[in-house]
Amino acid sequence: MALKAKVLYDFHSENPGEISIAENEVVTLFSEEELEGWLEGENSRGEAGLFPASYVEIIRDHITSNNNGFSLTQTKVQTSYTSSQPHRGFGADSSSFHTSQDSDDDWDDEWDDSSPVANVPQGLGSSPPLHPVATSLPGRGSSQQQQAKSSATVGRNLNRFSTFVKSGGEAFLLGEASAFVKDGDRICVVMGKHGPEWQEDPYPFTCTIDDPTKQTKFKGMKSYMSYGLTPTHTNVQVNRRYKHFDWLYGRLVERFPVISVPHLPEKQATGRFEEDFLSKRRKGLIWWMNHMTSHPVLAHCDVFQHFLTCGADEKAWKQGKRKAERDELVGANFFLTISPPAVPLDLQEVESKIEGFKTFTKKMDENIVVVNTSINEFGRKQISGFKKEYQKVGQSFKLLAQAFELDQQVYSVGLNKAISYTGEAYEAIGEYFADQPRQDLDLISDLLDIYKGHLANFPDIIHVQKGALTKVKDCPKKEGELHDRCNIISFATLAEIQHFHRTRVRDFRSQMQYHLRQQISFFQKITAKLEDALQRYDDDQ
Secondary structure, three states: OOEEEEEOOOEOOOOOOEOOEOOOOEEEEOOOOOEOOEEEEEOOOOOEEEEEHHHEEEEEEEEEEEOOEEEEEEEEEEOOOOOOOOOOOOOOOOOOOOOOOOOOOOOOOOOOOOOHHHOOOOOOOOOOOOOOOOOOOOOOOHHHHHHHHHHHHOOOOOOOOOHHHHOOHHHHHOOOOOOOOOHHHOEEEEEEOOEEEEOOOOOOOOEEEOOOEEEEEOOOOEEEEEEEEEEOOOOOOEEEOHHHHHHHHHHHHHHOOOOOOOOOOOOOOOOOOOHHHHHHHHHHHHHHHHHHHOOOOHHHOHHHHHHHHOOOOHHHHHHHHHHHHOOOOOHHHHHHHEEOOOOOOOHHHHHHHHHHHHHHHHHHHHHHHHHHHHHHHHHHHHHHHHHHHHHHHHHHHHHHHHHHHHHOOHHHHHHHHHHHHHHHHHHHHHHHHHHHHHOOHHHHHHHHHHHHHHHHHHHHHHHHHHHHHHHHHHOHHHHHHHHHHHHHHHHHHHHHHHHHHHHHHHHHHHHHHHHHHHHHHHHHHHHHHHHHHHHHHHHOO
8 A cells, every 4th residue: 555645834846856745735655765854755746756754744554442442543643853944843742852862873973964853844733842841840749739720720722732832831821830040041031112122142243154165974985064163252163064053953943932043044855065055055054143143042042152162072062962952941941031021011012013013924924925036037037038138139249240341441440340349248248147146136035035934933933922812811810820921921022023123124224235236336347348348439430
């Protein structure tokens, strides 16, 4: 019997050998064996090829027992339990642990880029949790009594797979979060001129990413790309592979349920060492790093600092890895680290702001698609259409000059050369057009990519906050007790929204200024070329 799988997320093929699949589509698998995080199969349209293993869940038949004997049931088994694009995922179930926990193999040289640890989407509603949420500390016998008491008066969300539940938001709101928070782990929200915002970073820094270099291991049998990172607060270069970025991304998403962790550039199964792919990936990583280092909270969290500063000491690497994977301040306990202002929030006003931001992100997301489509189409025209047309005109001028040369009159020589040079000028202008998208349009596309990731994160962040508001409204007898905890979630959410807007204004202002300067320089170069051609006619007089 053919093995089937249900598609969790849309995937659009971009390379030869890949096939497109749509959410809820049932596909046929040729084999369960993954090839560097990809599966081979056939979609419902009969197209065969590769698609990401993490975008589907395998449908299996297995035997289950009941009171009357045995019955054959069908269940869906997700291919892996980890983190990557396109969605966010947080752990809330204490029975499920990250598969690489207490194992150091993932962090040493044997951890391959194709490891399943780095390849699974973070669907909050469908992916298994990444790490248990420590809603109470071991040895505190009263926690079960408190939980029972809370549950008796405040109803739990029946959908245990909702974002509000899986993020730990519900457990925190019900008073079930319990962990020791050190002063260094405290995250402060302050009241700024435009509302709640993260406390300003007193020690800002940046980090450069060098061009990747190809490295080998196993006596040249295995190749991989290594990126040199140099943070300005240490000025010491460390080398990282993409898998290390991916591991870090998973830890950050798990650690910060209401912070938008920027998405990493996507993987691809083929052409991983091609120049164009490596160039695009590096530009994506630079944007990712810029957004990480400019975030007051993410920039100084322990796991990110360990990623940036730990050198080649394997023992230190493994200690940092274990510490990150055993972090108690995840899920519900994350909210214990938030230190909000003493000023209470008007929850109706908060709800209004959240709805306004929800409308904003929806409209921004729609128009990012429009802009991306437009500039990609325009870029293609410049690379192929414009170049071809200018070269056609240039060649026609050169043919005209060749015809004029048949006259062989002395007074015609200067004109013939001028017309021929005009043809060369048009051909050069065609090359200018073909090269220009890499100087400006492609950079806008890279910017839009990083913001598409942020916009994909916010529905889940908003859902956590709205879940808290709804719980407060539904439990008027416990409103005072729940209100304070809801305040913390609201302060954190509004602070993240404020940071998003500030970063958005900074990035788009800077990128549009750069784009227009490049366009001005581009047309000035064309003008200079045409003026040079014009001068050739004056020289003949």
